[in-house]
Amino acid sequence: MAEHTVKAFDEDITRLRGLIAEMGGLAEVAIAESLDALVRGDEALAEHVIARDKRIDALETEVDKLAVRIIALRAPMADDLREVIAALKIGGVLERIGDYSKNIAKRVGMIEGRARFEPLTLLPTMGELAGEMVHDVLTAYAARDPDLAREVIATDAKVDGFYNSIFRNLVSYMVENPSTISSAAQLLFVARNIERIGDHATNVAEMVHFAATGAYPPEGDR
Amino acid sequence: MTVIHPNMADEGAKIHARDVCVFYGDKKAIDNVSLDISPDYVTAFIGPSGCGKSTFLRCFNRMNDTIGAAKVTGLIELDGEDIHGPNMDVVQLRARVGMVFQKPNPFPKSIYENIAYGPKIHGLAEKKADLDVIVERSLTRAGLWDEVKDRLDDSGTALSGGQQQRLCIARAIAVDPEVILMDEPASALDPIATAKIEELIDDLSGRYAIVIVTHSMQQAARVSQRTAFFHLGKMVEYGPTSEIFTNPIEERTKDYITGRYG
Amino acid sequence: MSSIPVSGSGAAAKQPVGPTRTAAFEKRLASRYRAERNFKLVGLGAVIFSVAVLVFLLGNMAVNGVAGFQRAELAVTIDFPASGITGDATSLTAPSAGQTLEMQGLPDVVTLSAEQQLGKDAAAQLSPAAWRDVAAALAEDPGLVDRTATLHLPVNSALAAGLEGEGSAETQALAKKLAAQGKLARNWDWGFLARSDATAPQSVGIWGALKGSMLTMLVTLVLAFPIGVLSALYLEEYAPRNRWTDIIEVSISNLAAVPSIIFGLLGLAVFLALFPNLRSAPLIGGMTLALMTMPVIVISGRNAIKAVPPSIRDGALAIGASPVQVVFHHVLPLALPGMLTGTIIGMARALGETAPLLLIGMRIFVATPPEGFASPATVLPMQIFLWSDEIDRGFVERTSAAIIVLLVFLLAMNGLAIYLRNKFEKRW
Numbered sequence: 001m002a003e004h005t006v007k008a009f010d011e012d013i014t015r016l017r018g019l020i021a022e023m024g025g026l027a028e029v030a031i032a033e034s035l036d037a038l039v040r041g042d043e044a045l046a047e048h049v050i051a052r053d054k055r056i057d058a059l060e061t062e063v064d065k066l067a068v069r070i071i072a073l074r075a076p077m078a079d080d081l082r083e084v085i086a087a088l089k090i091g092g093v094l095e096r097i098g099d100y101s102k103n104i105a106k107r108v109g110m111i112e113g114r115a116r117f118e119p120l121t122l123l124p125t126m127g128e129l130a131g132e133m134v135h136d137v138l139t140a141y142a143a144r145d146p147d148l149a150r151e152v153i154a155t156d157a158k159v160d161g162f163y164n165s166i167f168r169n170l171v172s173y174m175v176e177n178p179s180t181i182s183s184a185a186q187l188l189f190v191a192r193n194i195e196r197i198g199d200h201a202t203n204v205a206e207m208v209h210f211a212a213t214g215a216y217p218p219e220g221d222r
Numbered sequence: 223m224t225v226i227h228p229n230m231a232d233e234g235a236k237i238h239a240r241d242v243c244v245f246y247g248d249k250k251a252i253d254n255v256s257l258d259i260s261p262d263y264v265t266a267f268i269g270p271s272g273c274g275k276s277t278f279l280r281c282f283n284r285m286n287d288t289i290g291a292a293k294v295t296g297l298i299e300l301d302g303e304d305i306h307g308p309n310m311d312v313v314q315l316r317a318r319v320g321m322v323f324q325k326p327n328p329f330p331k332s333i334y335e336n337i338a339y340g341p342k343i344h345g346l347a348e349k350k351a352d353l354d355v356i357v358e359r360s361l362t363r364a365g366l367w368d369e370v371k372d373r374l375d376d377s378g379t380a381l382s383g384g385q386q387q388r389l390c391i392a393r394a395i396a397v398d399p400e401v402i403l404m405d406e407p408a409s410a411l412d413p414i415a416t417a418k419i420e421e422l423i424d425d426l427s428g429r430y431a432i433v434i435v436t437h438s439m440q441q442a443a444r445v446s447q448r449t450a451f452f453h454l455g456k457m458v459e460y461g462p463t464s465e466i467f468t469n470p471i472e473e474r475t476k477d478y479i480t481g482r483y484g
Numbered sequence: 485m486s487s488i489p490v491s492g493s494g495a496a497a498k499q500p501v502g503p504t505r506t507a508a509f510e511k512r513l514a515s516r517y518r519a520e521r522n523f524k525l526v527g528l529g530a531v532i533f534s535v536a537v538l539v540f541l542l543g544n545m546a547v548n549g550v551a552g553f554q555r556a557e558l559a560v561t562i563d564f565p566a567s568g569i570t571g572d573a574t575s576l577t578a579p580s581a582g583q584t585l586e587m588q589g590l591p592d593v594v595t596l597s598a599e600q601q602l603g604k605d606a607a608a609q610l611s612p613a614a615w616r617d618v619a620a621a622l623a624e625d626p627g628l629v630d631r632t633a634t635l636h637l638p639v640n641s642a643l644a645a646g647l648e649g650e651g652s653a654e655t656q657a658l659a660k661k662l663a664a665q666g667k668l669a670r671n672w673d674w675g676f677l678a679r680s681d682a683t684a685p686q687s688v689g690i691w692g693a694l695k696g697s698m699l700t701m702l703v704t705l706v707l708a709f710p711i712g713v714l715s716a717l718y719l720e721e722y723a724p725r726n727r728w729t730d731i732i733e734v735s736i737s738n739l740a741a742v743p744s745i746i747f748g749l750l751g752l753a754v755f756l757a758l759f760p761n762l763r764s765a766p767l768i769g770g771m772t773l774a775l776m777t778m779p780v781i782v783i784s785g786r787n788a789i790k791a792v793p794p795s796i797r798d799g800a801l802a803i804g805a806s807p808v809q810v811v812f813h814h815v816l817p818l819a820l821p822g823m824l825t826g827t828i829i830g831m832a833r834a835l836g837e838t839a840p841l842l843l844i845g846m847r848i849f850v851a852t853p854p855e856g857f858a859s860p861a862t863v864l865p866m867q868i869f870l871w872s873d874e875i876d877r878g879f880v881e882r883t884s885a886a887i888i889v890l891l892v893f894l895l896a897m898n899g900l901a902i903y904l905r906n907k908f909e910k911r912w
Contacts, residue, residue, distance in 0.1 A: 002482040009481060075440055077467050077479045214469035288801060290725065317804035327795040329814065339813070340803045390799070397804060 012070050013080065016063065016087050017142070023059045023094040024138035026052065028131055030101035031197060035127035037108045038190060039120060046108035049101060056098035063091035079211070086211035090141065093200045093207075097134065100193040100200075107186045122169065123190060126162040130194050133159065133201040137208060146212040149205040153217060159198035166191045224256070225471050227461025230448070235299075236261035236401060236431040237282055242296035244277050244286060251277045253455040254296070259401070261431045264423060266442035266463065269452035270483060275435045278452070279403050282433065283319040284312050300401070317344050320394030324406040326386035328378035328393070333370050336378045336389060337361065340397040356396055364392035365422050384415025391422060395430075402426065404434040408441065420445050439479050443467050451475045545887055552885025555673040555686045556644040557636035558610060558662065560598045562618065564629045567593040573626040582619050591615040594637065602667055605658055609643035613687040617675070636671060638686035641878040643668070676885065680853050681867065685878030688871070690889050692853040696766060696846075696861030697835065697893065699854060703770020704777055704834050709827055711774075712781030713816075716823070719782070720789040721811050740779035747776045748840030756844060764845040767857040772840050777830035784826020788819035821905045828901040835894055838865045864890045 004010045030049055037045040067088040070076060076084050133155050140148035167188065174184045209217045235258035244252035252274045259265050259282075267275035277286065284305060286292040298305050305315055317340070329336050337357045340346075347353045357374070361367040366388045370381070378389055387407060394402055404423070408416040423432060423445050436442050442449055443463060450460040451472070459466065459475045470476045477483045569588055575581060594615045598607035614637040621635055622628050646655035647668060662668035679689020723729045751772030755762075762768050792815050800810045841847070846862050847870065854861035862870075864886065871883045 002477055004481045005483065006481060077439065077443075077481075078470055078476050080480045081468065283802065285798070285802065288798075313804050313806050315804075316802055321802035323795065323798060323802070325795060327793075327799040329796065329799065330818065339805075343803075343805055343809055343813075393799075393803060 006074075009074050009080075012066070012074065013083060016066050016070065016084065019059055019063050019066065020087055020090055020094070021138065021142060023056055023063070023091060023098075024134065024141070026056050026059070027094050027097045027101065028134050028138070030056070030098055030105075031127060031131045031134065031194075034101040034104040034108075035124050035194075037105055038111070039124055041108065041111070043109050046105040049105040053098050053102040056095055060091045060095040063087060067091075079214075082211045082214060086207040089207050090204050093203050097197050097200050100197050104190050104193050107190055110186050111183045120187065122162070122166050123187065123194070126159065126166065126191065126194050129155070129159055129162065130197045130201065133198055134204075137201050137204045140205065141208045144208070144212045146209045146217075149208040149212075150217050152205040153202050156198050156202045159195060163191055163195040224457050225459045225461075226257070227459070227465060227471070230462060234261060235259060236301065237433075238297075238299040238302075239278075239281070240297045242278070242281060242294065242298060244274070244281060245293045245295075246289075247291045251455055252281075255452075255455075255457045257450060257457060257460055259431060259433055260448060261400075262427075263447035264427045264432045264434060264445055265448040265450065266446035267433065267435045267450050267452060268437070268439055268442050268478075269458075270478065271437070273452040274455040275452045276405050279405055279433060279435050280321075282401065282403055283316050283321055285316075285321065287312065317397045318399055319401045319403060320397065320399035321403045321405065322387070322390050322394055322407050325410050326383060326390050328381070328386050328389050330377065330379055332375045333361075333378050333381075333389065334374040336393050337396045340393060344397055346397065360392040360396040363395055363426070364388045365418065365425070366392055382415070384411050384418060387411060387415070387419060388422065391419075391426075395426075399430060401431045401433065404432065406435055406437060409437065416441070439467070451478060453478070542891075545884060545891070548881060548884035549888040550885075552881035552883070552888075553673055553676055554670045555676075556639050556647045556659075556668060557671050558598065558602065558606065558639055559634055559667050559669075560594065560610075560637050561601060561632060561634045562593065562597045563632040565631075567597070569593060569622075569629060571622070571626065571629050576622045576626040576629065581623055582616065585619050585622070586615070590618060594618055598637075602662065606643075606662055606667070609639050609655075609658070611638040611640045611684050611686045613682060613684050614638055616687065620675075638684070639668070641685060641876050644686065644878060676882075677889075680851055681849055681862070681870075682851065685874070685876050685882050688879075688882055690864070690867065690886050692850050693862050693864045693867035693886070694889060694893065695853045696850070697863040699766035699857055699861065700769045700773065700863055701831065701835060701897070703766055703857060704773040705827075705831065707771060707774035708777040708781055708830065712778045712827075712830075713785055713823055715778070716782045716785030716789060717811055717816070720786050721807070721815070736779050736782050740783055743839075744776055744837050745839040745843065747772055748843030750775065751840060751844045762858055764848050764850075764860045764862070765858045766854060766861050768844050769841050769846050769861075769863065770857075772844055773834040773837060776837070776840065777827075777834045780830035780833070781823065781826050784829070785819065785823045788822025788826070789815060791822060792818045817908065821909045824901055824905040824908070828898055828905075831897060831901070832894060835897065836865050836890070838863075838869055841866055864893065 030052065033045055034049045036042070037049065067084050070084050071081075074080075133152050136148060136155075137152045139145075140152060170184050170188055170191070174181050177184075206216055209215070237259040239258070240256045242252060242255050243250060255278060267279060269275050280286050281294055281298055282300075282305075284294075286294055294306070300310075300315070300319065303310060329339065331339070334357055337360050338347075338353045341353060341356050347356055358367060358371075361370065366385060369385060370376070370389075378386065381389060387410075391402075391407075408419045411419065420441065423434065426432060434442070434445060436445075446463050448460070449463045449466045451458045451466065451470075451474075453474055459470060459472045461471075466475065467479060470479065474483075569585065569590055571581070571584070571588075575584060578584075595607055595610065598610050617637055618635060621633075642651055642655050643659055645651040646659035647663065647670065649656060659668060676689050677694075678691050679687065680692030682688045719729065719732065723732075751768060755768045755771050759765075759768065796814050796818065797810055800814045801807075805813065841863060847866055848860055848862065849870075850860055850862050868883055868886045868890065871879045871886060
C-alpha cells in the first residue's frame with residue numbers, strides 16, 4: 001500500500017498498530033502464564049501476571065488517546081478511518097482479555113490438592129487453543145488478512161466445544177467428590193474465562209475483517 | 223475505467239452527460255466522461271489539480287465557449303434538451319444554469335443593482351416594485367438579507383469576502399435557475415464564512431440541483447450526497463458520498479481520499 | 485509537521501544563539517541605509533528640479549504675458565451729435581456697421597477729435613485702427629451716438645514703446661507729457677479676449693483663434709472618441725486572434741508615432757480634394773487632427789479594456805448577459821477612466837498641433853471669428869506662431885498673452901476630463 005503524502009500520518013498509524021501489537025503480545029503471554037501458574041500452583045507467577053495486567057490497561061489508555069488524536073487531527077478517510085476505529089475497539093477487547101487472564105491468576109491460590117484434579121489437565125489444552133486464537137488474530141491484524149480472521153472465527157466453535165466438555169466433566173467430578181466443590185467451582189470459572197477469551201478473540205477477528213474489507217464477516221461463520 | 227456505484231436509486235437526470243470530451247487545442251482535458259446529475263442532491267466533483275473537474279463543470283453552462291481554443295464534443299442534455307443544439311440559446315441556458323465562482327466577483331455596482339441586473343436583462347421584472355420583491359427574496363434565500371437590508375445602495379465590493387460570495391449566490395438565484403454550479407465557492411473564505419456557505423448549500427439543495435467542485439474532501443463529504451472522483455481528465459468513480467468516503471471501490475479513489483496520492 | 489506527541493516528549497535542544505551584529509554586518513547595514521537615503525534624495529532632487537523648471541517656465545510666461553493683457557490708450561472725447569455720425573440701434577449693430585461708419589467718415593472724426601484735444605503729435609500716434617474700437621463701442625451701446633463720450637483708444641506701437649521708456653527721445657517725451665496730463669495710460673485690455681486678428685498689435689484679439697480652436701477640438705473629439713472607443717472595443721472583444729489582427733495592432737501603434745505633419749499631407753490630399761472650398765475650415769482641421777488622435781485613443785482604450793478583470797466578464801456571462809451586454813454594461817464603464825485618460829493625452833496633443841494644420845491652410849489671417857464649422861478659421865498655436873513672426877515689437881507681449889490663453893484652455897480641458905474620469909472611476 002502506498003505511503004501517505006504526509007509521512008507523519010504513516011508514523012501515527014504505525015504507532016497505533018504497534019501499540020495494539022504490544023497489547024496483543026502481552027495478552028497472549030498473560031493467558032499462557034496464568035494457566036501455567038494454575039496448573040503448577042505457582043503463586044509467584046500468578047502475582048506477576050496480576051501485576052503485569054496494569055501494563056495492558058495503560059496501553060489501552062494510550063491507544064484511546066492516540067486514536068482520538070488521529071481522528072481529530074488527520075481526518076482519516078476510508079480504510080484509514082476503519083483502521084483507527086478497529087484499533088480503538090480491539091484495544092478495548094484486548095484489555096478485557098487481559099482482565100480474564102488476571103482473573104484466572106487470582107484463582108490460583110484458591111485451588112487445593114491439584115494433583116488429584118483430572119479436569120485440570122484439560123484446561124491447559126483449552127487455554128492453548130484460546131491462546132492460539134489470540135495469536136492468529138493478531139497475525140491477521142498485522143497482515144490485514146480477512147481470510148485468516150475468518151479462520152479464527154471458525155476456531156471459536158472448538159473452544160466452545162471444549163468448554164462444554166470441561167463443564168460436564170467438572171460437574172460430574174463435583175458430584176462424585178463433594179469435598180472438592182469449592183476448588184472445582186474455581187475451575188469452572190477458569191474455564192468460563194477461557195471461553196470468554198475465545199469469544200473476544202472472535203470479536204477482534206470481526207474488527208480485523210471490517211478494517212480490511214469494509215464489511216463484517218458473513219453470519220454463517222459464527 | 224469508470225466505476226459507477228450500483229444501488230443509486232433511479233433519480234432522474236437533471237443534466238445528462240454522455241461521452242463528453244473537451245479539447246484545449248490538441249490537449250485532451252476531459253476524456254469521455256458520462257454521468258447523470260440528480261435534481262434532488264448536491265453532487266460534488268473531487269480530484270487533484272488539473273484533473274479537469276472545473277473544466278467539466280463549465281461544460282454545463284457552456285462557459286467553455288468563451289475560451290477560444292476550447293472544443294467540446296459529446297452529448298450534454300438539460301432536462302432532455304441538447305444544450306449544444308440549435309434550439310438552445312446560450313443566454314437562456316445560462317439563466318437556467320447559474321454559476322458561482324471561486325473568487326467572489328460581485329459587479330462594481332450597488333448591492334441592489336447586483337441582484338437586479340440579471341432579472342432586468344432577462345425581462346423577469348420591469349417595474350421597481352417587482353424588482354424589489356426579487357431582490358429581497360434572493361437575499362433572504364442567500365441568508366444575507368438581514369445583514370444588508372439597510373444598505374442596499376452600498377457598493378457590492380464593500381462587503382466582506384463571505385458576504386460577497388453569498389451576494390454572488392443571491393445574484394445567481396435571482397434569475398430563478400434550475401441548476402447552480404459552484405466552482406470551489408468557499409476556497410477563498412475563512413472557516414466561519416465557509417461554514418455559512420455550506421449551510422446555505424444545504425438550504426438550497428431542496429430547491430435547486432447543485433453541482434460543486436471542491437478540492438477539500440472534507441467539504442465534499444459534508445455538503446454532498448453524490449460524489450464523482452476525477453483523475454487526469456477521466457471520471458474514475460461516482461457514487462453516494464458516504465460510500466465513496468468510507469469504502470471506495472477504485473484503488474485510485476482510495477489513494478486520493480486517504481492522502482496517499484502524489 | 486511532526487507526529488502527534490502522545491506522552492511528554494522533550495523539545496529538541498535549542499541552537500546556541502550567536503551574535504548577529506558582527507562588524508561585517510554593521511558595515512553592510514550602514515551601506516544599505518546609505519543607499520536608501522541616497523535614492524530618496526535623488527528622487528526628491530528630480531522632483532524639485534522638475535517643479536523648479538515648471539515654475540520658471542510658467543512664471544516667465546506669466547510675467548511676460550501679463551503685459552500682453554494691457555495696452556496703452558489715449559483718452560479721447562468725441563462729441564457724436566456734433567460729429568455728424570448718425571445711426572440707430574439697427575444700423576449700428578448690423579454686421580456691415582463698420583463699413584457704414586467708415587463711409588460716414590468715422591476715422592476722420594476720431595483723428596479730428598484727437599487733434600483738437602491732444603494736439604497733432606499725439607493724434608498722429610493714434611493707432612490707425614482706433615476707429616474700429618469706436619465702432620465697436622457704438623455697436624455695444626447705440627445710445628452713445630446721441631451723446632458725448634470719452635473713449636479710450638489704442639495708440640500705435642511707437643507711443644506704447646515710448647510710454648515704456650523705449651524708442652526715440654521725442655516719442656518718450658510726448659508719452660511722458662500725455663501721461664502727466666492723465667490722457668495716456670496703460671489699461672487692462674479685456675477686449676483682447678473678444679477681438680480677432682488684426683494688423684496692429686494694439687488691436688489684435690485672441691477670441692478668433694480661441695473660437696477656432698474650440699470648434700476644431702469639438703470636431704476632433706466628436707470624430708476621434710467614438711471611432712477610437714468602438715475600434716478598441718472591437719479589437720479587444722470581438723476580433724479573432726490571427727495574423728490580420730496582429731498586423732492591425734502593429735499598424736495602430738505605428739500610427740501613433742507618425743510625425744504630425746504627415747497627417748497634414750493626408751488631410752491635404754484627401755479631405756481638401758473632397759471639399760476644396762473648405763480650406764482652413766475647422767471641419768477639415770478637426771478631421772485631420774482626429775486621424776492623428778484616434779490611434780492614441782485606441783491604444784489606451786485597448787489597455788483599459790485589457791485591465792478589466794476577466795472575473796467581471798465571467799460573472800456577467802454566467803448570469804446570462806449577451807456579449808454586447810457584457811461589453812456595454814460592464815466592460816465599458818470600468819474601462820472608461822482609462823479611455824478618458826488616453827483621450828486627454830490625445831486631445832492635449834491635438835490642441836497644440838501646428839504642423840498638420842499648416843498644410844491644410846489654417847495659417848491664414850482671419851480678421852473675424854469663425855461663424856461655423858465651415859468658415860475659415862485659425863487655431864491658438866497657429867495664431868501664436870503667426871504673431872511671433874511679426875516684426876512689430878508690440879506683438880511680443882501679445883504672443884505671451886496668447887500662450888497664457890492656450891495654457892488656460894488646455895488646463896480647462898484637462899480639468900474637465902479629469903473630473904469626468906474621477907466621476908466614473910469605480911473600485912472593484
